């Protein structure tokens with residue numbers, strides 16, 4: 001049988017899934033672990049949540065994740081401060097105006113996800129790693145608790161949005177939540193004591209479109 005695909009689309013889509021689906025999730029895990037090591041009280045709270053919901057005799061499994069709301073807030077806060085895809089890209093199909101700028105047809109428009117996720121217009125203390133902001137139990141969280149990474153809350157866009165939004169978001173979140181929970185449950189993580197970084201992980205960002213640690 002001869003398969004007929006315009007523009008080599010099977011090849012392009014498969015490559016998309018591999019490139020878009022591998023680095024992004026591991027980078028999210030790396031940033032989450034780095035933030036947890038640098039915020040021992042957050043780490044302790046996450047351990048306590050896992051202990052109280054799962055206990056010490058069972059391993060974390062995907063089915064428990066719905067009950068680990070603090071862990072989910074940690075991943076959300078990581079994706080806010082360190083969105084692996086810095087930009088979301090669109091090409092205008094016709095002339096249009098965005099935020100007062102006239103955009104001609106066929107223009108590439110980059111949305112700076114990184115900047116929006118740190119914008120003080122949308123976030124209190126935007127540079128602080130504070131997963132609590134996503135939990136529904138104080139005034140700030142009442143505002144932010146409902147902000148999801150996969151719905152149309154445009155101040156938090158790690159997976160993009162709309163028809164071309166990330167199709168792997170659900171899978172990515174499942175993998176990130178379960179792996180992070182297992183690592184917190186099984187290991188005691190600390191930073192190496194080396195000159196300049198006593199007990200802290202260096203959070204410098206690498207130079208790339210995909211936001212990895214330097």
Ligand code: HEM
Nearest residue numbers: 016017020021024025085158159160161164165166168172
């Ligand atoms: C934390 C992990 C991930 C992040 C942060 C992420 C982020 C994104 C973003 C921002 C886009 C562009 C969306 C837009 O333009 O609106 C995208 C597209 C895409 N992602 Fe992900 N992604 C992740 C994981 C995955 C996984 C696990 C897969 C597949 C197994 C995947 C497959 C894709 C594909 C195929 C596209 C292109 C969709 C299209 O062009 O229509 N991603 N992703």
